[in-house]
Amino acid sequence: MIKIDEKQKLIMDVAKECFSKQGLQFTSIYDIVKTCKISKATFYKHFSTKEDLVYEILAYSNKNFLSRARAIDVSLEINNKNKLKNKIILVLEYLISNTPFNLFIIENFSQIKGQPMYKFKETIRDNLLSEYHKSLITLYGDEIESIVWEIIFLIDSLVHEFILIMRIKKEEFELNFVCDYVIRIIEMTIDELKKVPAVIDKSFFYSENSDLEDNLFSSEQLLIYKTIGEIKDLIVKHDTVIERKKLTEAINMVEKEAKLGLYNSLIMDAMLSFLEKEKSLKIEIAIFNKLKSKLGDDTREGNK
Template sequence: MKETIIDSALRLFSNEGYTSTSMQSIAEACGISKASLYKHFESKEDLLIQVFEHSLQRMFQRAQEIAVDETISPKERFTQKIILELEVNQEQRAFVNLIIRAMPIHQNPKVRELMKRTKAALMNWHKICLLEAYGELIRPYIWDIVVVFQGTLREYIVLMMDDYKLMDKSKVAALLVSHLDAIVESTDKPAAILTPSLMNDYERFDLFDKKMSEEEIFNDILTQLVYKKDQSPQNKQNELREAIERLETCFYQGGDQQVFIEALCLYIDARIPIKEEIQRIQHLLKNRKCKEGISK
């Protein structure tokens, strides 16, 4: 239920604005009472903050699915993660701006703390991504590379999202990786400025409590499918429910079910938009096939 509330709040905040969206309208969208809503979230401000954190965590979860894709090289996985971050920023830019307008950072200590945690989370995620792509060779000056990478990426995001400059995200990612290659391969490297001791507060930041299992990832996907089904017209819901149930059965049935799973995904997508969920399922199937090939 909490995830349903968060998804409904994200949609209403983005479409109606923070001020115009009441807790009552969020409760009605979820089919629960206002009192039940307050059992999960103490205030509208608390809900807004948790919606933002949930969106960020979902990006990290999607990135972890890319990270375990052994069918592509570490450098290609890194490129895919950059594209993912650009896509998520495009999807969430209006929502982030909404938070800043609704609760200005300098006026709200909760938002200041949220932005501080977000900065630490992103820096550590980028650190992990860079080490996975380039290996231990870059560890002595990893934080400097993180800052150079983030600064460049941020400027592209601002130009693309705020200034509406049309760019191919895959080309942006490829260019960033090419520049990083040049930095890493350079033989004339000065001493690191951002040493581990200087970045001690970031070094101690724990980004992931645990890695999600295949079952946890798929259950998260099913939650999203059911939520989208519930938002669809009433006359479509029965057939969608049956298709989602068959999809779940095929996924856990074992054997070569890929053709049936892909067909069910296309069937569902023709009735409700599930492009993101299809990509996540495809990653799971690729990883499963890769693991089966290794075990043989």
């Protein structure tokens, strides 16, 4: 999990609850510090404005989700089926905890700290879907690639339906029960889906009409850039300065080639081979290579 100062976490938790109950415009900084039992000076030590506080709440919940998802991926004690189960539970916990607040903020702000709110919404949505995608391919293999978005649609629909029922009936289901039910439906359905042409693909979730720079989750290219960012974050944590510098130079070369669309270049292959030797990067490089392979195929087809 992402580590933050205990006081900062307390302020964010209290503010999130106050905003959801009273509304942002009716919640003062005084209300927050009074509930936290801290001084205004302590508040301003961590957050300069209420807008800054809201931004940090959104950013923290998103980073924490990704951190927990990565912990599931790298665990050697969990088999692939249980990794998918844990991802579904992670998404359930995220949606139950954050959706009311996220919707409130998105509905009441057009932008925050200069960033359009729809981009926050799309980034969150992308993270949830990409974690499903990653775990499904890891568990069932490339043979489900043609139907993977139909399976994701099924998972996403069932998860949201359970959450809706919980809110309407005002009762909670055991998350393991929900997860086991979803997995059971997937396993009952997957062989049947293979028998007929897929009717749902990634375009069902992702807009293909908007500009690439504005569409935060439209294609493998955007997942490529997201993976590059994750690799950079891991490199920064490397203990050795010299190795950190070499790894940074390598991923920068990879990023440069990716921006040029040179997914099959010798330079990119060489840099990825070098990065793959670093144990902490193996999972991200494997994901990158899978995306690169698809993009390389698309590039070749486009040049025919």
